[in-house]
Amino acid sequence: MLIQLCRVLAVVSCFSLIACKEYKVKEVKDFRLYVNSDDVELNAAVSELAAQYNKDVGANALTVVDNKAQANSNISFVKNLADDGGSKLGLGQWITTEQEKNNFSATGAQKQITVYHSMSLEFDTANFAGKLKGMTDKTSDEYKHLYHLFCHEVGHGMQLNHSDDKTNVMYKSIPDHYNRKIDFVGYFAYVRSYLKISAPVENKDVLI
Numbered sequence: 001m002l003i004q005l006c007r008v009l010a011v012v013s014c015f016s017l018i019a020c021k022e023y024k025v026k027e028v029k030d031f032r033l034y035v036n037s038d039d040v041e042l043n044a045a046v047s048e049l050a051a052q053y054n055k056d057v058g059a060n061a062l063t064v065v066d067n068k069a070q071a072n073s074n075i076s077f078v079k080n081l082a083d084d085g086g087s088k089l090g091l092g093q094w095i096t097t098e099q100e101k102n103n104f105s106a107t108g109a110q111k112q113i114t115v116y117h118s119m120s121l122e123f124d125t126a127n128f129a130g131k132l133k134g135m136t137d138k139t140s141d142e143y144k145h146l147y148h149l150f151c152h153e154v155g156h157g158m159q160l161n162h163s164d165d166k167t168n169v170m171y172k173s174i175p176d177h178y179n180r181k182i183d184f185v186g187y188f189a190y191v192r193s194y195l196k197i198s199a200p201v202e203n204k205d206v207l208i
């Protein structure tokens, strides 16, 4: 993740040094997620969590696709991810790829750089599958845990790092029992600004 961050920073500083009229930068943040699992319940849960996510963003931030060829991002379920370092329930990484193109016109050459954003997410199978029974009840601790975990890993996929604030979605531990407030309003405000969605929507359905 650090390598990706450095690369992004390097690209940003490089762009700022170059005269704007010679370079045009386009960013594409169209996340099309493919679930690498044949498990029907896991697939259905991801689709439901993504639908709730889009509802809370107020736009189609994530698209779950059935066909791997249509995807630019993936979700995998990994056995014993929890054992890697003791308590890892998920892993989220952002990925950027750049494409350069030279456009020639009467006014001269212009370089077009397109930055494509995508993400790679992993969830510990036992933890995720063990909480699926909560998917039918959005007030259950299991549902809150899965939605919080999903938002947290997608947050990494949208270039967020960990926060030391226990109320922040990006705090490094995801509780099993919800006896503290989680600031989903602030989280989705970030997501809208990251996706450049200008009209904020009111979040009435967020978990607190």
Ligand SMILES: [Zn+2]
Pocket (backbone or CB within 6 Å): 152, 156, 162, 172
């Ligand atoms: Zn994390």
